[in-house]
Amino acid sequence: MNTIFLIGFMGAGKTTIGKNLSQRLSMNVVDTDDMIEKVCQKTINDIFKEEGEEAFRHHESTILKELSWPETIVTTGGGIIKNPENRQFMHQQGIVIYLHTDPRVVLERTADDDSRPLLAQNRKQRITRLLNERLPQYLEADYTVNTSMKSVDTITEEIAGFLARDRRFRA
Numbered sequence: 787m788n789t790i791f792l793i794g795f796m797g798a799g800k801t802t803i804g805k806n807l808s809q810r811l812s813m814n815v816v817d818t819d820d821m822i823e824k825v826c827q828k829t830i831n832d833i834f835k836e837e838g839e840e841a842f843r844h845h846e847s848t849i850l851k852e853l854s855w856p857e858t859i860v861t862t863g864g865g866i867i868k869n870p871e872n873r874q875f876m877h878q879q880g881i882v883i884y885l886h887t888d889p890r891v892v893l894e895r896t897a898d899d900d901s902r903p904l905l906a907q908n909r910k911q912r913i914t915r916l917l918n919e920r921l922p923q924y925l926e927a928d929y930t931v932n933t934s935m936k937s938v939d940t941i942t943e944e945i946a947g948f949l950a951r952d953r954r955f956r957a
């Protein structure tokens with residue numbers, strides 16, 4: 787079952803780590819946010835503005851199911867775990883890895899980036915509240931890596947180590 791799902795809060799580094807891990811393991815990588823933008827021909831900001839969050843979540847669940855191929859790393863949007871069906875689907879299809887990041891670091895990493903509609907206002911408070919709300923769902927993952935003070939290469943090696951020891955993963 788070589789499908790790997792990277793989950794975690796905005797700015798955790800899912801997209802960045804996914805690209806690095808795909809080189810390290812010679813696997814394909816796909817990103818649900820990128821694919822939603824391609825399919826809808828709109829930015830995520832515009833989807834939220836014009837269609838609303840509920841419609842975005844619908845696109846997200848549909849895309850998740852379409853992208854979950856064998857030998858693929860699927861990097862997800864920060865809110866993919868909100869829908870219990872998405873969580874169940876990822877667990878059935880592959881190995882789920884949670885990238886945990888402290889709120890202070892999320893704030894730093896997202897500071898110059900206006901592409902995340904849920905952080906458009908009251909960013910600091912929003913990060914703390916949303917992360918606390920979502921933590922129990924993130925922690926349902928098979929593995930957790932704290933990314934706060936680590937380089938992209940260190941995190942990638944840590945994940946490669948988990949996978950090498952996981953009987954479900956075939957190198």
Ligand SMILES: Nc1ncnc2c1ncn2[C@@H]1O[C@H](COP(=O)(O)OP(=O)(O)OP(=O)(O)O)[C@@H](O)[C@H]1O
Pocket residue numbers: 794795796797798799800801802803819862863864895896902933936937938941
């Ligand atoms: N380990 C790291 N150390 C320092 N900076 C990092 C690290 N991982 C990611 N970054 C930087 O943090 C920012 C956010 O990373 P990225 O877009 O990969 O996060 P994400 O989890 O995919 O977020 P989103 O859920 O919004 O898609 C980028 O500028 C990236 O270069």
Ligand SMILES: O=C(O)C1=C[C@@H](O)[C@@H](O)[C@H](O)C1
Pocket residue numbers: 795796819830862863864865866901902903904
């Ligand atoms: O955490 C979230 O709810 C989101 C994270 C981003 O990856 C995007 O999927 C979108 O901005 C929503």
Ligand SMILES: [Mg+2]
Pocket residue numbers: 800801802817819861862863
């Ligand atoms: Mg991303």
